[in-house]
Amino acid sequence: MIKILVYVAIILAIFAIGYVVRVYELATSLKGKKQHEVTDSDNRMMGKIMLTFLVVFFAFVIWNLESFGPKMLPESASEHGVGLDWLFNFNMTILFFVFTITHIFLFYFAYKYYGRTGNTATYFPHNNKLEMIWTVIPAIVLAVIIIFGLKAWNTITAPASDNAIVIQLYSQQFQWTARYSGTDNKLGDSNYKLITDTNPLGMDDNDNKGDDDIIVKNEFHIPLGKEVEFKLNSRDVIHSAYMPHFRAQMNCVPGMTTMMHFTPRITTQQMRDKLNNQKFDYILLCNKICGVSHYNMQMTIIVDTEIDYKVWLHAQATHKSQVNASAAKPVAAK
Numbered sequence: 001m002i003k004i005l006v007y008v009a010i011i012l013a014i015f016a017i018g019y020v021v022r023v024y025e026l027a028t029s030l031k032g033k034k035q036h037e038v039t040d041s042d043n044r045m046m047g048k049i050m051l052t053f054l055v056v057f058f059a060f061v062i063w064n065l066e067s068f069g070p071k072m073l074p075e076s077a078s079e080h081g082v083g084l085d086w087l088f089n090f091n092m093t094i095l096f097f098v099f100t101i102t103h104i105f106l107f108y109f110a111y112k113y114y115g116r117t118g119n120t121a122t123y124f125p126h127n128n129k130l131e132m133i134w135t136v137i138p139a140i141v142l143a144v145i146i147i148f149g150l151k152a153w154n155t156i157t158a159p160a161s162d163n164a165i166v167i168q169l170y171s172q173q174f175q176w177t178a179r180y181s182g183t184d185n186k187l188g189d190s191n192y193k194l195i196t197d198t199n200p201l202g203m204d205d206n207d208n209k210g211d212d213d214i215i216v217k218n219e220f221h222i223p224l225g226k227e228v229e230f231k232l233n234s235r236d237v238i239h240s241a242y243m244p245h246f247r248a249q250m251n252c253v254p255g256m257t258t259m260m261h262f263t264p265r266i267t268t269q270q271m272r273d274k275l276n277n278q279k280f281d282y283i284l285l286c287n288k289i290c291g292v293s294h295y296n297m298q299m300t301i302i303v304d305t306e307i308d309y310k311v312w313l314h315a316q317a318t319h320k321s322q323v324n325a326s327a328a329k330p331v332a333a334k
């Protein structure tokens with residue numbers, strides 16, 4: 001009910017403003033002034049409004065930074081992420097500096113040089129020095145940003161070291177499966193043609209490298225301070241493995257394997273203590289709109305100390321033992 005009243009009030013207010021403008025127009029024409037003539041005092045008024053806008057706008061920007069700044073992600077839980085955050089802040093500092101200067105000029109000049117009767121334009125067709133300044137400075141700044149950016153990108157996508165722990169993240173509508181490479185640190189062969197209800201990753205049982213592989217759902221664990229290499233695959237459409245707390249994201253593309261790697265630097269428990277939130281968990285999300293249940297395509301990531309990680313991994317069944325267990329089960333009658 002109140003909502004309807006508010007709408008009615010808004011509509012009436014629009015009509016009221018229309019009538020006030022009409023009355024003003026009639027009054028000026030009665031006074032014998034030209035209706036659309038812009039006077040110096042109109043221009044001065046506009047200049048002052050521009051200046052006011054500048055102040056209000058910057059107050060709004062600062063309010064935004066104050067109120068939404070603390071809602072940003074917590075400090076990076078991966079080693080390369082610290083550098084990435086630095087780069088992000090570096091970029092934002094440059095942007096904010098340029099943004100401030102240009103906006104001050106824009107609105108202050110609109111006030112300072114408001115239109116006055118008798119003003120004539122200055123003829124100023126070209127200035128080499130000026131052209132050089134506004135070409136060379138942005139070129140240098142952009143080159144620096146790009147060089148830093150490429151270096152940061154390489155920390156995630158360059159080949160991982162040989163002793164990195166290899167984990168496959170397998171995506172499908174709408175869930176994740178993680179496969180650990182086991183004691184040989186090599187993932188067994190797999191093929192989409194072998195996918196069945198009981199073999200959702202299409203593991204090739206003729207390949208011994210897959211015997212010690214460990215397949216987990218719902219959550220996966222990674223150890224503190226150890227490099228982890230992810231090999232990403234998709235069963236159906238393009239998904240994207242996004243781990244915001246580790247500042248890592250990579251597409252999962254059907255028919256190919258994409259890769260990235262990082263080293264966790266804060267355990268789940270340490271992060272819970274830092275954030276003063278014992279329910280906090282790192283998360284793997286799908287960041288590519290992949291279908292109706294995309295929003296719910298996620299998996300919990302637990303960063304353990306190295307010992308806890310080994311204990312957890314030991315408790316998981318290997319692929320071979322799972323195959324044996326299911327082979328031993330009697331076939332259900334149809």
Ligand SMILES: [Cu+2]
Pocket residue numbers: 171172173174238239240286287288289290294297
């Ligand atoms: Cu998805």
